Amino acid sequence: MNAQSTPITEPSFQWEGYAARISTAARPLYWSIRRELWENRYLYMAPLAAGAVFLSGVMVNMIAMRRRIAASSDYAAQVQGLLSSRYELLAGLMMATALILSIFYCLDALYGERRDRSILFWKSLPVSDVTAVISKLSIPVLVLPLLGFGITLATEYLMLLVSSAIFAGSGVSITGLWTQASVLRIPLIWLYHLVTVHGLWYAPLYAWLLLVSAWAPRAPFMWALLPPFVICGVEKLAFNTSYFLNLLQYRFMGSRSMQSHDHAQDFMASLLPHHFFSNPDLWTGLVVAAVFLFAAVRMRRSRGPI
Amino acid sequence: MSCIEARGLRKAFGTTVALDGIDLRVEEGRIVGIIGPNGAGKTTALNAMLGLIPYQGELRVLGRDPWKERDLLMRDVCFIADVAVLPRWIKVSQALDFVAGVHPRFDRAKAEDFLAKTSISLERRVKHLSKGMVAQLHLALIMAIDARLLVLDEPTLGLDILFRKQFYDSLLNDYFDRSRTIIVTTHQVEELQHILTDLLFIERGRVVLSCSMDEVESRYMEVTVNPDQVAAARTLKPIYERQVFGRTILMFDRVERGRLMQLGEVRTPNIADLFVAVMENQARVAQGAAI
Numbered sequence: 001m002n003a004q005s006t007p008i009t010e011p012s013f014q015w016e017g018y019a020a021r022i023s024t025a026a027r028p029l030y031w032s033i034r035r036e037l038w039e040n041r042y043l044y045m046a047p048l049a050a051g052a053v054f055l056s057g058v059m060v061n062m063i064a065m066r067r068r069i070a071a072s073s074d075y076a077a078q079v080q081g082l083l084s085s086r087y088e089l090l091a092g093l094m095m096a097t098a099l100i101l102s103i104f105y106c107l108d109a110l111y112g113e114r115r116d117r118s119i120l121f122w123k124s125l126p127v128s129d130v131t132a133v134i135s136k137l138s139i140p141v142l143v144l145p146l147l148g149f150g151i152t153l154a155t156e157y158l159m160l161l162v163s164s165a166i167f168a169g170s171g172v173s174i175t176g177l178w179t180q181a182s183v184l185r186i187p188l189i190w191l192y193h194l195v196t197v198h199g200l201w202y203a204p205l206y207a208w209l210l211l212v213s214a215w216a217p218r219a220p221f222m223w224a225l226l227p228p229f230v231i232c233g234v235e236k237l238a239f240n241t242s243y244f245l246n247l248l249q250y251r252f253m254g255s256r257s258m259q260s261h262d263h264a265q266d267f268m269a270s271l272l273p274h275h276f277f278s279n280p281d282l283w284t285g286l287v288v289a290a291v292f293l294f295a296a297v298r299m300r301r302s303r304g305p306i
Numbered sequence: 307m308s309c310i311e312a313r314g315l316r317k318a319f320g321t322t323v324a325l326d327g328i329d330l331r332v333e334e335g336r337i338v339g340i341i342g343p344n345g346a347g348k349t350t351a352l353n354a355m356l357g358l359i360p361y362q363g364e365l366r367v368l369g370r371d372p373w374k375e376r377d378l379l380m381r382d383v384c385f386i387a388d389v390a391v392l393p394r395w396i397k398v399s400q401a402l403d404f405v406a407g408v409h410p411r412f413d414r415a416k417a418e419d420f421l422a423k424t425s426i427s428l429e430r431r432v433k434h435l436s437k438g439m440v441a442q443l444h445l446a447l448i449m450a451i452d453a454r455l456l457v458l459d460e461p462t463l464g465l466d467i468l469f470r471k472q473f474y475d476s477l478l479n480d481y482f483d484r485s486r487t488i489i490v491t492t493h494q495v496e497e498l499q500h501i502l503t504d505l506l507f508i509e510r511g512r513v514v515l516s517c518s519m520d521e522v523e524s525r526y527m528e529v530t531v532n533p534d535q536v537a538a539a540r541t542l543k544p545i546y547e548r549q550v551f552g553r554t555i556l557m558f559d560r561v562e563r564g565r566l567m568q569l570g571e572v573r574t575p576n577i578a579d580l581f582v583a584v585m586e587n588q589a590r591v592a593q594g595a596a597i
């Protein structure tokens with residue numbers, strides 16, 4: 001007997017039954033994700049702070065440079081170059097912030113609730129372990145990339161506004177800034193990158209951290225690092241090979257060899273949709289992620305407070 | 307359908323046996339007190355019923371297997387664990403939002419009404435509330451859920467006597483309505499005496515006494531025996547004997563009331579004394595068996 005299913009008497013109402021079922025399944029997930037943001041305010045405070053710090057840095061820099069740029073003959077190209085290099089820097093900063101936040105968030109997500117015993121409260125509510133784990137996974141896979149994207153975009157527009165104001169103050173035409181601004185075409189690529197790399201490619205990493213977090217009797221950080229270290233060490237000693245290390249490097253960097261000097265191009269090319277989604281390594285990674293998550297759900301079910 | 311049905315419920319942690327084959331049946335509408343010494347297996351039994359730990363044997367709570375269907379079971383079951391488990395970072399309003407969001411049977415207005423009677427403000431965080439207020443908040447959340455079974459594991463641990471009294475008063479007056487079932491464990495046995503409808507004594511993972519309070523009243527009698535009749539009273543095989551202010555108090559199990567009235571003042575023992583008597587008797591029986 002399934003209490004979740006609404007008794008359906010007439011076939012014409014069937015889709016409403018499905019809709020009701022979907023909403024009963026989605027509500028706990030929605031509230032669980034909101035709960036994560038209530039508890040971990042750093043998830044949005046840190047990217048916001050990074051954006052604010054970046055913006056003020058750029059402002060100081062622009063004020064310092066405006067006279068020199070205004071005096072030059074090809075100021076528009078200079079400003080353009082300056083801004084686009086800043087955009088890249090900002091995007092890099094946001095990605096790094098999101099990645100670091102994701103790692104620390106995942107390590108604590110299922111460990112913290114056991115340590116502060118609140119797991120007993122969460123388990124006293126009709127939220128399944130699957131929903132709980134999925135809601136925690138969705139933070140690094142979905143919420144942080146989207147948050148990062150939104151904050152980056154907002155910062156970029158603010159940067160454009162601020163630089164316009166600064167250069168307008170120095171008597172330079174600013175229309176070029178807006179017409180040539182690459183900011184307007186960057187977002188979709190940037191969003192695609194976040195979804196593919198941070199959402200899908202890194203999924204096994206997050207799933208592993210969640211599993212460790214659900215299992216670790218203490219010190220989840222150590223337990224997350226220890227097995228990879230041991231495997232690499234044993235492999236090196238026993239076979240004098242480093243396949244596992246390469247595998248990890250590949251997973252983190254998206255490239256098998258760090259030495260190749262055309263690494264950046266390779267990397268960008270590998271992200272093109274037909275490359276990215278036809279890469280079996282992506283799908284292997286997702287299968288591994290699914291296995292880790294399944295184990296994490298089982299762990300959460302049987303683990304109590306510590 | 308009974309609310310809880312267990313047959314041969316077993317649970318071992320490594321070599322330590324926490325539950326050693328418990329048979330249990332709790333009908334709807336009862337208030338059952340599970341009483342036992344520390345480490346008797348009370349919390350383990352409750353955890354098994356709540357789907358928090360796997361177990362061996364048969365166990366059905368409201369017709370469900372708690373281990374496999376915890377999330378579905380929790381629509382009809384509420385529990386307060388023996389320690390403060392509300393997350394410290396949560397705001398009172400967020401706690402209300404969350405429970406209202408995930409629980410189909412939560413009546414937010416009811417919880418807010420209850421909180422309005424306390425000094426808890428909705429904007430406070432749990433870490434800034436006193437221990438008693440946290441218990442009140444948890445109770446407010448629980449009481450606003452239209453559940454069929456409420457499980458309380460030492461819900462008033464560490465609270466002062468005023469809070470404890472308030473806690474049980476609210477529970478009885480505002481919550482219990484004869485169709486719900488409440489299971490409670492506590493060490494403050496005497497405070498529960500008038501609330502319970504059933505008693506369950508467990509020791510070392512086994513049920514040593516399971517009976518209704520009506521049964522307790524008809525079965526067990528305590529007599530403050532007149533000094534000259536002590537010897538005669540002892541021939542009736544009291545299950546327990548103690549001295550208070552130089553007077554002998556004997557407890558009897560299933561002895562005709564009329565005969566006891568001739569020996570002295572007869573009354574129903576309180577749960578705490580009954581507990582001690584049953585436990586000591588148990589120990590004596592075990593010892594006798596060993597010899």
